[in-house]
Amino acid sequence: MEHSTNFRQTIHLLVFCYFLFGLNDLALADPPYSVCSNNTNNNSLNTSFQTSLQNLLGSLASNASVSRYYNISYGNETDKVYGQFMCLDYVSYDDCHDCISGAIQAIMNLCPNKTEAVVWEEVCQLRYSNVSFLGQLNVKDNIGKDNVxxxxxxxxxxxxxxxxxxxxxxxxxxxxxxxxxxxxxxxxxxxxxxxxxxxxxxxxxxxxxxxxxxxxxxxxxxxxxxxxxxxxxxxxxxxxxxLYAFYEGANETSASPKTQPTTRSGGSGRKIWVIIVLTIGSAFLVVVLMASFVYCGAMKKGTRKGKDEILRNHVQLHNSGDSENPDFQDFEGLDELKANDSYIDLATIHSATNNFSDSNMLGQGGFGPVYKGVLPDGKQVAVKRLSSFSEQGALEFTNEVLLILKLQHKNLVRLLGFCVDQQEQLLVYEFMPNSSLDVVLFDPKKRAQLNWSKRLNIINGIARGILYLHEDSRLRIIHRDLKASNVLLDFDMNPKISDFGMARIFAGADSEANTARIVGTYGYMAPEYAMEGLYSIKSDVFSFGVLLLEIITGRRNAGFNQTKHAQTLVAYAWHLWNEGNALELMDPLLADVLMDEFLRFIHIGLLCVQEDAFDRPTMSSVVVMLKGETVTLSQPQQPAFSMGRHTEHHQTFTRSCSTNGLSISSVAPR
Missing domain, CATH: 3.30.430.20 (Gnk2 domain, C-X8-C-X2-C motif)
Structure with missing residues (x-):
């Protein structure tokens, strides 16, 4: 009963922490791909053409709920407009309707007052024109999008x-x-x-x-x-x-009908065989049923054990009394954790990863190896297997499970499930086909495929994800370990922030806190955090600034050593900025960047890494700066150059004066 009550209390921690965020991420990219005609309707929005277009788009939207393809025309003579939509044949009508609704908004925003336009979303496309195109072949302006x-x-x-x-x-x-x-x-x-x-x-x-x-x-x-x-x-x-099953039904296999055996014996012989078959079949069925009951009982026991481990860690957080671990009593509903399907048993993960085969390994992180897997439903996943020697302990593991299991922001990676079984601690994420940002960014061959627009998309996506954590969720979240290896890339190189084991939740109007346990990575840690254990939303802003400079220059911050006077990228950027030579930082692999735009992003990066946290902008200000060239930027002050000599950029730095290192703080909603 006590366990039931405690579990009832912990999933409301999930539900609260999982700050509901409406995810309409059907678009192929951000924004959707589009082609707009050069011809503009000069009579603007009050013309009968626009009226016809609005009627046409409304008709397409209503028909998308009952059909995956539809075409229609509206208007007369010069005011006539033709339109059609196509959803991929495997999507449901509901998904088709949602996709077309998004495409209609996109086509109006991306191609205003145009007489002809086409837009492609993730699973649908929408097209209209003032000239009839139905039944006509058109292959001009084909757009190819590839995995880099x-x-x-x-x-x-x-x-x-x-x-x-x-x-x-x-x-x-x-x-x-x-x-x-x-x-x-x-x-x-x-x-x-x-x-x-x-x-x-x-x-x-x-x-x-x-x-x-x-x-x-x-x-x-x-x-x-x-x-x-x-x-x-x-x-x-x-x-x-x-090279993965991206459409519905791709992993389904159809069993061929079994051929029924025939016999040449007489009626009595047939009866004997029927009796024998029925007897053996019945005995076999009994054995199978008994085995199933035993297996299901063992699975349930293992599931309860794994979830109880999460519960015990939660209770330990609740009773710790440490400044890092304020009260959790505002959250209820731990039974939901027990009841939901987020727990994945170890046998399923073993099968999905081919028993953690080396051929399935995607990489080796500071907390342990990551494996590619395929769940029974065909979904591709990435499984993080925490090493017994990992610096991420049971409480950090619990922190990550409770914090991001149900996050659905398009720039935050989704945690699909978890497993705790004896010494095994496993986190199951959505699979990101392009690995992490550092893998692409710091490899000269792969980085060449990151043009300027893709880098800006990555920067803007990271900024939106951090802004959501800081200001747009019901709780204020500080990531505390933002770095290139913790940003994953999907098919279209859209960024997704990962690894929330070190994240911290602030309650109410709290804006900063102090800890005796320093966690993070050299080169990305804000000076006040590395030296004094003081962290706030401005700590993440500092890390973002470092990351921004790395993305646009293609160089690492830690272990930079360009000159004896500039041992980090931040220090070198500041040095060149003061001399008026910041363009020397430009990645020579970039060919499509405007010099003024590059300098503006260097400027924003330097504002984020200023030594005094008070001088750094908030992420909401950063997002505004990234959007517009008309925003006036203040003069940056000197950054914090170095937190000590360190050459292994990937190594996480931990300084602890306490046995309790939990990273969740107060969880009362704002």
């Missing part, structure tokens, strides 16, 4: 891709029952399978569908050669391929 991580054997892989796409093209175009849609998979290596999808708009004839997809195959081969995954966005068709 290339395959090791591009020639072999590309041949497999093109062959598979062409086979699917014939199936989609000329099979009348295919609905101009086809998917399929093909083995590539022992561990990898190629998955592909093609689809045409239903207004195209079979021949035009074939031509559209053939052009798309040609374009994706030239624009995305050797990429691990890519998609081609066309007005009249769509294709995509990946």
């Amino acid at each position: 991580i290339n395959i090791s054997e591009p020639v072999k892989f590309q041949a497999l891709v093109e062959n598979k796409l062409r086979n699917l093209t014939k199936q989609a175009a000329f099979n009348s029952s295919a609905n101009k849609y086809a998917t399929g998979d093909e083995p590539y290596t022992i561990d990898d399978t190629l998955y592909a999808l093609v689809q045409c708009t239903l207004d195209l004839s079979p021949d035009k569908c074939n031509k559209c997809l053939e052009a798309a195959i040609k374009d994706v081969a030239s624009q995305c050669y050797g990429s691990r995954g890519a998609r081609l966005l066309s007005r009249s068709c769509y294709l995509r391929y990946e």
Whole structure:
């Protein structure tokens, strides 16, 4: 009963901490991809053309809830507007409706007053024009989007891709029952399978569908050669391929009907065999049922044990009385944790990761290895396995589970589940195909694929994620370990902040706190935190400033050692800024950046890393600075250059004077 009461109290900690944030992240990128015509409706929004367009978009939105493809026209003569939408054939009608609703908002925002436009979201596309295009093939302005991580054997892989796409093209175009849609998979290596999808708009004839997809195959081969995954966005068709199952039903297998055995014996012999079969079958069924009961009981016991471990840590936090661990009594509902499906048993994780096979290892972090896995439902995941020698202890593990299990902000990584089983502590995250930011940013070959616009998208995404933690959630969260390796990248290189084991929650109007246990990484820690244990939202601002400078320059801060007078990137940036030579910091691999824009971002970075925390801007101010060139920036003061000599950028620094190192603080909502 006591356990039940305690569990009832801890999941409201989950529900509160998981600050509900509406996630409408259907877009292919941020913002969605679009093509707007050069022709502008000069009569602006009060014309009959705009009235026709509004009526057309309203009709498309209403029909998206009952169809995955629809076209219509509105108006007369010069005021006439034609439109259509297409959702990928595997999505539900509800998802199609949501996607088209988002696409309508996007097309109005991205292409205002245009007479022709098309926008692509994650699982749908929307198009309108003042000229009839229905039944017409249009392959101009095709957009290829590729995964920046290339395959090791591009020639072999590309041949497999093109062959598979062409086979699917014939199936989609000329099979009348295919609905101009086809998917399929093909083995590539022992561990990898190629998955592909093609689809045409239903207004195209079979021949035009074939031509559209053939052009798309040609374009994706030239624009995305050797990429691990890519998609081609066309007005009249769509294709995509990946080395993971990205469409619904990709991992489903159909069992062939079993052939029934025949006998040549007479009626009596048949009866004997029936009796024997029924007897053996019944006995087997009894054994299976008994084994199932035993297995399910063991699984439930293991699940209870894992969740009880989380509970015990929660109670330890509650009763610690340390300044790092204020009261948790405002939260109730621990039974929800026991009842929900966030706990994943160890056997499932073993199966998903092939028993933590070395071939499944994605990397080695400070807290232990990370493995790629595939859950029984086909979902790809990343499993962080905490080492017994890890600096992240049981309480930090509990902190991460309780804090981010239900976060849904698009710039915060999602924790899908956890497991505690004897010595095993496992965290199961959504899989990020492009690994962490440091893997791409600090590799010259991979960094070359990060153009200026992609770097700005990463910077803005990180800023929005931190702003949400600091100001937009019901609780004020301080991450305390923001760095390049803790920013993960999805297919489109959108950033997702991860690793909340060291995060701290502030209650009410609290803005800073002090700790005897310093956790973080050299080069990213604010000086007041590293030297005095004092941390606040401005500590994260400092880390963000360092990260911003690293992203736009392509250089690490820690272990920089450019000159004997500048042992960090921050120090070197300040030195060049004062001399008026900050452009020397520009990454030579960047070719599409304006000098004034680069200097403005250096300026913002230096404002974030000022030595006095009071002088640093808040993240809300930073987001505004990043958005507009018209914002007047103040003159930065001298940064804090170094917290001591340290050359291993990835090593986490911990200084502890207390046996209790919990990182959650007060959890009362603001």
